[in-house]
Amino acid sequence: MxxxxxxxxxxxxxxxxxxxxxxxxxxxxxxxxxxxxxxxxxxxxxxxxxxxxxxxxxxxxxxxxxxxxxxxxxxxxxxxxLARTFQTANVFPEFTVRQQIALGCEATLKSSPLSSVFGAEYRQGESEAIEARMHDLLEITGLLDVADDLVGTISSAQQRFLMVATALASExxxxxxxxxxxxxxxxxxxxxxxxxxxxxxxxxxxxxxxxxxxxxxxxxxxxxxxxxxxxxxxxxxxxxxxxxxxxxxxxxxxxxx
Ligand SMILES: Nc1ncnc2c1ncn2[C@@H]1O[C@H](COP(=O)(O)OP(=O)(O)OP(=O)(O)O)[C@@H](O)[C@H]1O
Ligand SMILES: [Mg+2]
Missing domain, CATH: 3.40.50.300 (P-loop containing nucleotide triphosphate hydrolases)
Incomplete structure (x- = not known):
């Protein structure tokens, strides 16, 4: 419906x-x-x-x-x-692709979204859910192969797909x-x-x-x-x-x- x-x-x-x-x-x-x-x-x-x-x-x-x-x-x-992307690329060149998408998860989290990517712990149960969501987003936006690359080193097309992935990360x-x-x-x-x-x-x-x-x-x-x-x-x-x-x-x- x-x-x-x-x-x-x-x-x-x-x-x-x-x-x-x-x-x-x-x-x-x-x-x-x-x-x-x-x-x-x-x-x-x-x-x-x-x-x-x-x-x-x-x-x-x-x-x-x-x-x-x-x-x-x-x-x-x-x-x-409500999530959005920008007309011009709006990404963090010094982050990895995975870290940038993690920022988008922030709206849905109790613990810091960057916890696992920067080595700290998520609250119980959140880690697996975030990992699964991250993998799904990397997959549907075609970014799995560059997940651990720095955002500043991926192509401008990949940066545009990354903006979409980051927006989707907030569910x-x-x-x-x-x-x-x-x-x-x-x-x-x-x-x-x-x-x-x-x-x-x-x-x-x-x-x-x-x-x-x-x-x-x-x-x-x-x-x-x-x-x-x-x-x-x-x-x-x-x-x-x-x-x-x-x-x-x-x-x-x-x-x-
Ligand atoms: N921050 C702003 N300050 C002043 N004027 C603005 C601002 N943002 C947009 N405008 C004006 O508002 C009008 C609409 O601009 P807007 O950027 O929404 O157009 P658009 O349809 O997105 O165009 P484009 O296809 O070129 O991206 C234009 O006259 C623009 O100059
Ligand atoms: Mg415009």
Missing amino acids: TEVVLRVEGLCKSFSGVHAIRDLSFEVESSEVMGLIGPNGSGKSTTVNSLAGTFPVTSGEIVLTGTSIQHLPECERVELG PKIVLLDEPAAGLVSHERKTLSDLIKAIRARGIAVLVIEHHMALIMDVCDRIVVLNFGSKIADGTPAEIRSNPAVIDAYLGEVSDA
């Missing part, structure tokens, strides 16, 4: 007079991949940053599985089940991916598509921002389109692809649409 995981109602965000988001409303259901697309500067990253709590919103409501979260700090939103109900395919070549984008579908298959909702339309059309169940901070369309990939307003504002300019 599907349920609404995230509900956004009348969201507005202004930066000293610039209306980056205007009266935005949408819902994301469990096990749904929702795409958020639109031209450069249309408010996509501002939407994700507002949902994640990077900065306060100007007005509007954000409801995560029944709880209003717009006044909560970022870390509490993570604890409630979210919804994960927000801001341009996860940036810098990926064709076969890596295919791997990313498969990963997004695997996340959905685990019952986790996904909100994905992308300019790669082939990827968006392949993975999304539904797409919301922004233009100048306002929602101009909300529908299935087939509906969005043939929507004249969307073609006019955006799709006409995207090469792989």
